[in-house]
Amino acid sequence: MTEQTTTANTTREKVSAAERAALSLANTSDEERSQALHAIADAIEDSQETILDANERDVTEAEALLEAGEYTQALVDRLELSPSKLESITEMVRSVAGQDDPLGTTEVARKLDENLELYRCRVPIGVIGTIFESRPDALVQIAALCLKSGNAVILKGGSEASESNRVLFDIIREATDSMPDGWAQLIDTREDVDRLLGMDDAIDLVMPRGSSEFVGYIQDNTKIPVLGHTEGICHVYVDSAADLDMATDIAYDAKVQYPAVCNAVETLLVHEDVASEFLPEIAAEYTDAGVEMRGDERTRAIIDAGEATEADWSTEYGDLIVSIRVVDSLVDALEHITTYGSKHTDSIVTEDTEHARSFMTGLDSASVFHNASTRFSDGYRFGLGAEVGISTGKIHARGPVGLEGITTYQYYLEGDGQIVGTYAGSDAKPFLHEEFDGEWEPGTLSSE
Incomplete structure (x- = not known):
């Protein structure tokens, strides 16, 4: 088996593992997900020296490329971590943990007929692929928001932050061993990204963070819905x-x-x-x-x-x-x-x-x-806890995208044996279509 085939299989295996984890993660409790987030924050605090050592290796290499004219000072600034920045990162993770549970909320309750009730409830999107440049703190932000919202996530950071990203990912993975195995995955190469963009059968949303050229490349090379922003002018x-x-x-x-x-x-x-x-x-x-x-x-x-x-x-x-x-x-x-x-x-x-x-x-x-x-x-x-990025588009989510922006909704219909034939034809029974205050509970009707 060639190295290219092995890498392709590895990418597919990681995405498949995330798919399997997604449904299980969606059914964990808010308390479990929030406890895992606190575990991440604690682990980052405990591993500060290891993180900063890894980041120093990235920054040293980046500064050499800056001297050679290949990198900008802005990129190096975004790349560099510090004790105060790590403190901000852990504060952010705890802030995400403290947000209201974005899942299970009933947005609409509508009585179609007696004992026939429709509910629209918030659910995770599923498997999210994220591709970002420079900032290793973005990896933690995105992972934290995906965990809180019940989404499995595939993470791909820039090569300039490879050492930092690997250490942070390992810390997150170890701190969340109580969560469904495979809920977070890390991919490493540009070839991995190209393979990921072709997996529209498995990835539900791609979120790129970077230059307009970078976001444009993602949009032009995938059938997966893309939530991204162009420049911040x-x-x-x-x-x-x-x-x-x-x-x-x-x-x-x-x-x-x-x-x-x-x-x-x-x-x-x-x-x-x-x-x-x-x-x-x-x-x-x-x-x-x-x-x-x-x-x-x-x-x-x-x-x-x-x-x-x-x-x-x-x-x-x-x-x-x-x-x-x-x-x-x-x-x-x-x-x-x-x-x-x-x-x-x-x-x-x-x-x-x-x-x-x-x-x-x-x-x-x-x-x-x-x-x-x-x-x-x-x-x-x-007040969103953190963001997975800032969207300048007008569809789905705009501005800083927090927990709500990476959830969608699902319709649940609770009935008592009703059939469509009752509401069709010349003697059709009319629908009520009445809104009411209520939260969906499986197997229950508001009139019971």
Whole structure:
């Protein structure tokens, strides 16, 4: 047997094991799943030194490739773990454990007829394939959310984080030995990904996290439904009615607090009425933080900045770089965002509620904010426990995708011997179709 055939079989075996585990996992109790999540958090805390050692090996190799011009600083920043970041990871896992059980909730209860009752209930999607780049903390986030929601998961991280991902996966697998065997699987190579994308008979959803080119490749090479996002080309618009001190704080936080992530601002739009007062203030803050500014002609007439090209307006820097444009009006700001944005997260700073309303309803981005940093676009900050990613699409789930976004629903019908013939023909009995408050319990009817 060739090595290629062996690898193919191994990939199929891992997916088959996840399939078998999925139904069993869906029927574990919330208490069992939450206890397993706490076990993961405890194990990460206990294994901090091992994790950081593995991560150091990844970072050292990445820094060498950065020197060679093959990697960006943003990638290295996303890759690197630290004691404080591990603490945040364990906090996130415990937060997911503390979320309400997403499974079994009755969303609709409808009486079709006496003793004929229809229930729509939340259930897991099944087997989820996840492909992500750079950030090893993404592996833990995704695994935690899939476990809490009762989904089996196939994990594929970037090669740049291979040592970190392997250690974290082994910790998760050992900490969850009480869960159905095979509920989480790790695949390693690009060839594994291509095989995975061909398994539409076994994988229910693919969730890629990475560049738009990467997500586009996934979408073009699979029949499996894909839930992913393109670039995070996020905007902050400083309106003519903005509190400029607030605007400075928001524009600074949105760019500097963590520039390597998809919810960091990439373009700052400033109304012409406040540009001469606001731009020198934010420029001083950006300069102190080492931010490279690229501006249009009107911006460069006010502050010292490089020339922004047409490509800058549609670039996700993921770094300490920001493009700045002076606009004539709110309408022009909306037109710019609609033209160049990626429908991720955009924010307006204004004290005028009508301007805020026009901005927020005038965009179809997944998240639109008023007087707040774009960095709030995050599953944990939204109270979702964590996120498997941020979706910029409009189908199924939008924005930070938490537990609800990786569940679906199933219809349960409870009857007492009814047949369709009773409700058909010239003497058909009419349906009641009455909504009522009730939770589905197998084998019971509300009238009993």
